[in-house]
Amino acid sequence: MTTNYGAEQIQVLEGLEPVRKRPGMYIGTTGPRGLHHLVYEVVDNSIDEALAGYCTHIEVDINADGSVTVTDDGRGIPTDVHPTTGKSALETVLTILHAGGKFGSGGYKVSGGLHGVGISVVNALSEWVQVTVWRNQKIHTQRYERGIPVTTLETNPSSETKTGTRVSFLPDTEIFTQGIEFDYSTLSGRLRELAYLNAGVKITFSDNRPEEPHVETYCYEGGIKEYVAYMCREKETLHKDIIYVQGEKNGITIEVAFQWSIDAYSDNILGFANNIRTIDGGTHLEGLKAVLTRTLNNIARKRNKIKENEPNLAGENVREGLTAVISVKVPEPEFEGQTKTKLGNTEVRGIVDSLVGETLSDYLEQNPQVADSIIEKAVQAFKAAEAARRARDLVRRKSVLESSPLPGKLADCSERDPERSEIYIVEGDSAGGCFQGDTEIALADGRSISFKQLVAEQAEGKEHFCYTIRHDGTIGVERVINARITKKNAEVIKVTLDNGETIICTPDHRFMLRDGSYKPATSLTPDDSLMPLYRKLSDTGEPGSTIEGYEMVWNPASDSWLFTHLVADWYNRWRGVYSVEEGEHCHHIDFNKLNNNPTNLQRLSSADYLALHRHHIEKTLHRPDVIEKCRQLRQTEEFRSMMSQRMLDPETRQILSEQAKAQWEVEEYKAYMTEKWRAFYESNEDYRQQNTEQLYRAQQRYWRDGENRQVQAERVRQHFIEHPERREEYSLASKQQWQDRELLEWRREKTKEQWTEEFRSKRRAALEKTYYQKTLATLKQIEIDRGFVDLEAYQNYRLQTKDKSVLRFDSFCSRYFDGNEIQALEAVANYNHRVVSIERIEEKFDVYDIEVPHTHNFALSSGVFVHNSAKQGRDRRFQAILPLRGKILNIEKTDDAKIYKNNEIQSLITALGLGIKGEDFDASQLRYHRIVLMTDADVDGAHIRTLLLTFFYRYQKSLIEQGYVYIACPPLYKLERGKNHSYCYSDRELQQRIAEFPANANYTIQRFKGLGEMMPAQLWDTTMNPETRTLKQVEIEDAAKAEELFTILMGDRVAPRREFIETYGTRLNLADLDI
Template sequence: MVNNEKYDENQIQVLEGLEAVRKRPGMYIGSTSIRGLHHLVYEIVDNSIDEALAGFCESIQVIIHKDNSVTVIDDGRGMPVGIHPKMHIPTIEVIMTVLHAGGKFGGGGYKVSGGLHGVGASVVNALSEICEVTVKRDGHIWYQSFSRGKTVTPFGKIGNTDDHGTIIHFMPDEEIFESIEFEYDTLSQRLRELAFLNKGINIKITDERYEKENQFHYEGGIKSFVEYLNRNKGKIHNEPVYIEGIKNTTSVELAFQYNDTYNENLFSFANNIDTVEGGTHLVGFKTALTRVLNDYAKKFGFLKENDKNLSGEDVREGLTAVISVKLTDPQFEGQTKTKLGNSEVRGIVESIVGDVVGSFLEENPTVGKSIIEKGLNAARAREAAKKARELTRRKSVLESTTLPGKLADCSSKDPSECEIYIVEGDSAGGSAKQGRDRRFQAILPLRGKIMNIEKQRLDKILASDTIRSMITAFGGGVGKDFDVSRIRYDRVIIMTDADVDGAHIRTLLLTFFYRFMRDLIDLGHVYIAQPPLYKVKKGKIEQYAYSDDELDKLLIEIGGKDSSTDIQRYKGLGEMNPEQLWSTTMDPSGRVLLKVSVEDAMAADEIFTILMGDKVDPRREFIRENAKRVSNLDI
């Protein structure tokens, strides 16, 4: 890792001050929720990754301490330690206390960088009760400490060393964050992702609170990433296709592999940033793949001259792909940096992918045949699904006469105030219909078993009466045609019993929404109702508890359990009369609703594959690992 680029105080450019961060933290880290809390770690780790991209860092260590403070250690060059030429204070102080100060603006510090806004270290400092920087560089150990964006101790030498690197220790500020309890699994997932995207780097995470640790190192890079994503799926071909190329100053790395599912999973990154909205690199890949596979199908007779081409949707069925580009001047669309906008990248990716995939298919005819046959089956299913969708759409005129027979609709026609309860069984459905507020609450009872859509194509799914009822009631379509702006209810609330069957139904419904109405979840329209587990009656007073902890507290409040205390454990929603169901579970002034969100698309895909897929061993392992977290298990 030899690189003679100079990186010192002259590369650190200053754009503006730090004042606004503590006032409006959400502008800089997204939110002050658990998501924003984790963002602090990512900002510091991104700086270490930038050192790795520049060729100077081989290992990164993240430690979560018992007090929920975090230390990030890297073996890069170490932050510059000289006096800043314009600010006339130590450069470390500039990096830590001035917003938009970093080596990423003038092009002299870093050629390729992920933390492009240069806000990382200073924002973490501003939002931390304690922030300490230790630098090993130029034969010495240097140290400075800060608090809530302000300097606490002067910068200076505290020892000598032959090592090099940066150590940042910070304690998130409880005045800012809703919680400072880091989630080990969430941090692990992102660090694993970074190790895949930067092959050869060593990343270690240690959690001193629970004595856990993980080490990530992948010489295979994103090829290993695709193998990891597909590990619980049946593969169409054993080895992922791996492509690596460079044009001008843009490097492209791509790996893909087909599996026997009916979903596509495409993940795209630019300079290690997860471009969840895609962008020009993803468009280039999709265009090249569709063109090459159609050319191949025609050349070898899978498609006749007059046959319609396979669509992009057809050729991506069952595809898992990761594309990672690294470029010197990326343009991201939007504040969230989730869509790559560089127009030239599309052509670069298209050219590199087109050449390599074409050669690969010709050299591996068995794999080529399997992929094309999967695409042809997908095309036939797409035509069948199109006809079924048109039938569903014809039925989904917003007049109540054409809505599903079991649906008890609400009187309001304003979607923004309407909500629909998806209820398990006719008994609970009856109580819910009687107890609801008819003006804005609709009830759709589910009849019979819900199909496990994880194992089915859309044409088969649309044959299910239960699923057709939901599609028609919601009014937004399904699959690629789903349009969240057309839905008839702002809130879709799943209301099932608090037992094993209820949990299974919830998982089946969430799998369907995730796979075929994704925006419903992504845009925050799906909720899970929380009915009480217990009714406690003492004398004439009735109270409800929603968990075992709440029951214990309630019993203490009423003076303990005695012969006059009656505790009823609800086995199902049907045991409640309409008034009880309204007051405990449906009344907006007192109910508890859990909003369903997807923090990490990869983790969600993996969980749905494990829980609803064909393979038993991964499911057994998942249950064994997560059994300790289960509450309210009804056996």
């Protein structure tokens, strides 16, 4: 690291324009958390100076007007002219994103902040910023307002030799609409944390808003050792000394301090990377946990605390009672997420493992009494956990559930802030049917496997990809997750398709129709057109096919074949795995050209592709014995005759053509042939006309291919990512054009010419039903009725119906298939599938389902697309779903041992983050602050809801008392009249809506007996969308009465319950029931 720090150390990567438009992208939120982040970003710059060894004192002041001032005694932000921007380095840093000394190797070795956008983002999101720099015995000042400099850089001489930077700013109320008042305790906690993490740095924090300013100073020479001591101050520690590890390897600095306590039953490990708290963990924490587990198990076996035939202590066992702080400083950190909550550098794990392992082993061997105490505590934790797993009979105040993994059937949300998260507890896998376990799914890896196999393979950690129909109607691939049994002993039906395949599924499972809509299995008829899956292997004998044996899949959107590996390649590019620029060749990593999992593909340049195959060929075709055999073969008469014939073969001609193309790479040859061709072209009028027509037809064929359009769309998207300023340029040019009166008049006249009456009529007909779709559907129906595409019968149908939107077959072929009848007939054959029959099955089966992110549909190997299970009706960012199988245990009349043995209860406790029954409620452990009970609107649904309320009331009443429990209100009915529809939430509301219709009105009523009968969009709009849904918060108005009712209605004494029902049952008006 150089000691120079001037304008040349400031690297510029991009501009500041997007920040005010989308502040959430840069600070996470414009609420209180984002507001305080502005302070942290300015302080982080001062901390960076401290890490570089140039700053010892940082002052943070909340001023009386609500602004904040941060002052340090570092070197001061450079003020000389930046060689790239032509502005001062100070203005460059404050007005351009990703401009600062933390980029490259010239400024800072390590740094914190929001990926380096910090101080410029503070400038952009503040009403004003005032900067003062002391440097080179001069004082430099400049003022900015909403990111724009309003004064020039003023420079005055100074008699002082001090150096440093002072940044004052007032957050902009236009951005922070919830208020700009800083919370003292929030800032105090973070500043104290920074002082612990940076030993010896003095931080003075002053709040000047009250009449008597409040001032605190933080300075800890012991660094994170003092941090651990601070956290353990109220605990009975198991060993006196705090174990401390410090070291550096490959430029990465590691600091770890930890101590065990006797009276703590969980671990408390804080991880930091470049002073940023990594609340979601990362490789540094993974390394620490791994080395602790391994080291303590080794010591335990060495000291005979674990017998040879006994299992190792688990990680959560050895960490019980542990308080630890790990701080790493990484020159090139890789963080997951804009707010830096998880460290991704893989090399950090090994460095932590190595340094901590050596120090901890030495310490424990030199202090055997401490080692024995830690191991004995871990062994006790292990025994307690085992006992709890067997009977959940608590041996002390420690729940194994706290360290259990989340239940597999939980569809969690991505939000990690419990206050922003909510969980829906649903009955079974509501809003989706399921399949018998032997039903097979078509996978992108070339296999078709059953749901049972899928569950087993996912349990082994294997990843699967299925075929799916994307939102634009094109074929795609997508991940398969959460394969599981959704219901045992379910009623099923058997669906037989026109290809002879049979599917056993629940009656409500939805099948995709050719238009992309869905229909429950039990409602399908032979007239329904099902979305098909067709696959084949490429054949070089077919026109246009140049590669042999690669899988192709039919694309319903374009009615054409696509190579499956190109579909999977698009998925990788869409997910950002790689880009087209990384190479023009799409390579199967395992050399299996039928395994089209996106994880099995990579992009390679021509050179890398050839090198890879050259290396591979040396292991096969280029072995000495193979070469000798080939030499002998080429000398035979049969070989010579065969080669003579092969020269006439189209494939050989193709090879020769490719060789000719290679010859065109020679510049001299290219120049000669170009000159000769131009002379021919300019002297031949007929050829020029023919060439123009060929080019026109070629571009039509090219743009008709959906894959080509997708590639171009990707190019355009990438262009605007690399050149964001172009959007503004095009927008400005467009606005200027629309102000040009001559241009507007010209456009107006052209529009009049175009919009003739004939054009309007044709356009209206095309919008109602396209010629293409109607013609294709009619041809398919002829094929179904006659067993083949009878063109005479088709023509008779056209003449009888006089439907001009059904094209003549030759016109259809010419317009959409370049006159190729074979391709047109192939499109007809692959248009759809039909249902032949549906029959009920007396036998009941366990049924399965999967979840498919984003598209929520998948292809069965039988050749049709179906919907996945119910979890798509939610917003995955903040909504989780936990399906419970059937009616959960009534804990009112069940002892604790049975409660903890029950799988559904375990899932519920673990998913919510609850502790042991009877423990004090700890809201910080609750994973969701809105727990929503969502059950079907029938008797079973009401019973399940009551059992859940009983669980919450008896197991952890504080959940209800503190307002965390809600009941969802899905509609009972969908009322449709014409194109309009409405949802009714009670019988009374339904009757009121019907009464508003005219007496002779036609309408339909759909009764939602279960959530599974609702489409995902319906479920979202009516029940889960925070903007439109209705939730009822569960409250206890009369605690004594509630206690009495739960005891009577849910207890194990029958007589009081009978008396209650006989007394109050006759008074119940079902229409008034509100639950």
